Amino acid sequence: MRSRAAILDAAVRLLNTRPEAGLQAVAAAAGVTRQTVYAHFPSREHLLTAALDRVTEEAIAAMDAADLDTGPAADALLRLLDAADRTAGRYPVLLQKSHALPADPKADHERHEPVTDRLREVIRRGQEAGEFDGRLSPDWLAVVVIRLAHAASDEAAAGRMPEEEAAGALRVSLLRVLGADESAAARGAGGA
Incomplete structure (x- = not known):
């Protein structure tokens, strides 16, 4: 071992x-x-996949250390995003290389599931507290959060947006999609 x-x-x-x-x-x-x-x-592909799994485990540990069960859900969501971003920032080349792997939807789903679980719980908590709009399911909103985070990362990686601008746009977009109040969106814009 x-x-x-x-x-x-x-x-x-x-x-x-x-x-x-x-x-x-x-x-x-x-x-x-x-x-x-x-x-x-x-194979090299198996090793690369295992390396990505290792990075995902590190990101999940960072998210768990972000104390997602305390404070307003919008703040917890932003802490979760910051934890994920810090981890991704340590492995930019490796994560970029992962996009070249053949897509296995089941493996990709399994890799993202622990992240999705944490997002779903923060979103559910925010909906129950009235911080987030409750008309859309937490499952759907967790998927939207992941897709928007990938879009922001792709824009920064391609040089179409500076990293700080992409992070700020992501925060404001997510809080608006979730139906957070304007003060949460303002905090999100300032936290980029």
Whole structure:
């Protein structure tokens, strides 16, 4: 098990700086043989997928540390987004490389499900407290949040918007979609 963890740690570090690095380079960085890498990951694609799962686990831990059960739901949502953004900011190259992976809808759904669960709970809490509009389901709104976050990230990555502007637009857009009051939207615009 330690070999697998060492390989994943090395893969996350190496693929974030050298996205085209091969399994031999990952093995060297992990201090194991290439055969050991293959014993855990039958292909580079499997290793890249596992590295993305590792980054997702890190993002989820950061979200959980953001104390999503306290304070206004709008503030909790913004803390969740900040936690996700900080994690993504540490792995920009690796996450960009993930877009080149063949899309497996089931695996993608499973990877996003823990994030979706946390979003859904914050949204549900906001609806129950009257902070967010309750006419749309938390399931739908969680999907919208994820899609808008990806859109903001794509705009910044493509250079069509500065990162700070994309983050601010995302915050205001999300709070408006959720039907948060204007003071929450104003706080969201200032927090970018």
